[in-house]
Amino acid sequence: xxxxTQPISMDSYEGQEVNIxxxxxxxxxxxxxxWYQQFPSQGPRFIIQGYKTKVTNEVASLFIPADRKSSTLSxxxxxxxxxxxxxxxxxxxxxxxxxxxxxxxxLFVKA
Amino acid sequence: EAQVTQNPRYLITVTGKKLTVTCSQNMNHEYMSxxxxxxxLGLRQIYYSMNVEVTDKGDVPEGYKVSRKxxxxxxxxxxxxxxxQTSLYFCASRDSLYNSPLHxxxxxxxxxx
Numbered sequence: 001x002x003x004x005t006q007p008i009s010m011d012s013y014e015g016q017e018v019n020i021x022x023x024x025x026x027x028x029x030x031x032x033x034x035w036y037q038q039f040p041s042q043g044p045r046f047i048i049q050g051y052k053t054k055v056t057n058e059v060a061s062l063f064i065p066a067d068r069k070s071s072t073l074s075x076x077x078x079x080x081x082x083x084x085x086x087x088x089x090x091x092x093x094x095x096x097x098x099x100x101x102x103x104x105x106x107l108f109v110k111a
Numbered sequence: 112e113a114q115v116t117q118n119p120r121y122l123i124t125v126t127g128k129k130l131t132v133t134c135s136q137n138m139n140h141e142y143m144s145x146x147x148x149x150x151x152l153g154l155r156q157i158y159y160s161m162n163v164e165v166t167d168k169g170d171v172p173e174g175y176k177v178s179r180k181x182x183x184x185x186x187x188x189x190x191x192x193x194x195x196q197t198s199l200y201f202c203a204s205r206d207s208l209y210n211s212p213l214h215x216x217x218x219x220x221x222x223x224x
Contacts, residue, residue, distance in 0.1 A: 032210045043115075043201045043215025044154070087153070091210075098169060099144065099213070101154035 004088045009106040018075045020105050022088030025069050033064060033071045036087045038104070044087060048073065075107075083109045113138045117202050117216035124192055125224055132187045132219045134202030140214070141207040143185040144169070145177065147198040148218075154201065160185055161207070192223040 005023040012018045024033070032051050036044035048055060050062040050071070061074040075082055085104040115136045124130055136143065144159035146169075156169030160179040174196055176188040185204075189196060199220050203213040 034210075034212060036213070041199070041218060041220075043203070043218055044213070045215070046212035049210065049212060098159065098167070099156055100170070101146070101156075103151070103153040 003100070004090055004102050006086075006088055006102060006105045008103065009108065011108050011110065012078055013110050014079055015077050018078050018082070018107060018109075020073045020075075020086055020088075020107070021070055022073070023070045024088070024090045027068050027090050028092065030092045031068075031090045032092070033062065033068075034089045034091070035060070035062065035073045036089065036101075038085045038087065044101075047086075078107075078109045080109050080111060083107060113214070115202055115204050115214050115216040117200070117219050119219060120217065121220050123222045123224065126193055127191050130189050130192060130221075132189075132200060132202075132221070134185045134187065134216060135183050136185075136202075136204040136214070137183065138204060138206070138214065139182065140204035141182070143179065143202065143204045144213070145175070145185070145187045146201045146203065147171065147196075148201065149198050157187065157200075189221075192221075194223050197221060197223050 034049040035047045037047050038044040048060045048062045052064050055062045063072040085106050087101050087104040118133045141162045145157040146154040148154050155171045157175050158177040160166045201218050202216040205211050205213045
């Protein structure tokens, strides 16, 4: 399984765009990149997933360069409620596998 | 409503007293998994199951047991809890088709004294 590396923490202000980068140098050909958000005392929640190039949904965008050795989660115009821990996971597109969550990135949004 | 339900939400017990944390999902998912979360260590996988009667160890299986007799249920069993198992536990499930994301329960906060 590809190991991921993310910044431990980030600070931002309301209304700003936040970009969180995840490094996954050993990503395999059939691995997908998935991001989760976790609020205190709640289970992680799926945000976005991608394989290559760019993916966008109503919550975030995910940018993946051609070599796929990193990915960037982009949160447009964050609000106080986006304060959470964000996890980047890399894994194969087969059902049932060992999953590894790193320590995640703790994002703190200030007013 | 599609969900993963864990019970209980909070549990305080004493060392050595066997306990079971239940997990049930109503999405007909093949894959289920248990994690524990401790400050500074993120989420660590305890056990996972690819389908009924198929289970495998995650990164921190010591002191835990699981069973998967039915597709919807995946209980976590602590035969003889110890204080180092005090933690926040999450159950998750996912569909095995393609690359569907994990769906998590709301967690069980366990304290072993």
